[in-house]
Amino acid sequence: MxxxxxxxxxxxxxxxxxxxxxxxxxxxxxxxxxxxxxxxERDFVKKMNKEALKLHKEFDSDKQLDNLMSGKPIKKLTPPEIFKFPWKYADNxxxxxxxxxxxxxxxxxxxxxxxxx
Structure with a gap:
């Protein structure tokens, strides 16, 4: 660790x-x-889950696996700020x-x- x-x-x-x-x-x-x-509040957690789902869809794991197997570069994702400092984005x-x-x-x-x- x-x-x-x-x-x-x-x-x-x-x-x-x-x-x-x-x-x-x-x-x-x-x-x-x-x-x-x-x-x-639960609404904020739902908002976080939506952002995570967007990030997951953007990654396209099948394409990334193909790139890995063929030696092509893998797309690096930059997580949004809401994942780094979630308390700054929570309303209540x-x-x-x-x-x-x-x-x-x-x-x-x-x-x-x-x-x-």
Whole structure:
């Protein structure tokens, strides 16, 4: 793992961002809100998915594979800024006080095992 670069800014890594020194420094330097992915609205996530789909269509993996096999250069994609700094493009970010951390599905499933002694 490359520790010189911050973690990818995706919802799956949100919980771990503050524990990684490089990522925490990056977030602080760039003004990224704490727990961004827990605070952003679903419409923004849909917007991100649309941008990702556009990028995927632009890549044309079959053509790129043909180019790779024949020794031709592969087209390099430049991701839009929305992927680099998503918090700068989000319209509504809830205040940190409104975050509700619920139980995960696994915690709900195994909660019947907890017995008060």
């Amino acid at each position: 490359d520790t010189t670069k911050p973690l990818a800014d995706i919802p799956q890594f949100e919980y771990y961002r503050e524990f990684d020194k490089t990522t925490a420094e990056f977030d602080k330097a760039n003004g990224r809100p704490k727990y961004f992915w827990y605070r952003v 970010i809830k205040p940190e006080s409104e975050i509700k951390f619920g139980k995960t599905l696994w915690q709900k499933f195994t909660s019947f095992l907890m017995i008060d002694l």
